[in-house]
Amino acid sequence: MAAVLHLLKGADAALACAAIERQLGAGDRVTVALLPGAGGADLPPRVAVHRVPADLSYSQLLDLIFKSDQVITW
Numbered sequence: 808m809a810a811v812l813h814l815l816k817g818a819d820a821a822l823a824c825a826a827i828e829r830q831l832g833a834g835d836r837v838t839v840a841l842l843p844g845a846g847g848a849d850l851p852p853r854v855a856v857h858r859v860p861a862d863l864s865y866s867q868l869l870d871l872i873f874k875s876d877q878v879i880t881w
Contacts, residue, residue: 809835812875815845823881824849838875840868 811830813823823839830837831853838855840863841847850856857863863871872878 809876810874811835811837811877811879812871813837813839814842814878814880815839815847816842817881818844818846820846820849820881823879824851826879827851827854838871840871 809830813827815823827837827839828851831851837853838857839847839850841856841858843859847856857868857871859865859868
């Protein structure tokens with residue numbers, strides 16, 4: 808089980824959601840960081856979602872990046 812972090816900065820998260828669904832199906836632990844201006848209303852409920860900088864500081868985001876096995880930017 809991999810720890811996967813998705814960084815979303817755009818308003819359209821459809822492609823990211825498809826990738827996230829596949830990763831969840833494979834048993835991965837998925838976290839999404841929503842950067843300023845990002846959408847994310849259609850994210851699966853099993854995903855940990857954090858808004859930067861409201862919920863997660865940039866320092867905490869950096870820690871999360873280094874703790875993840877895979878980081879994907881959208």
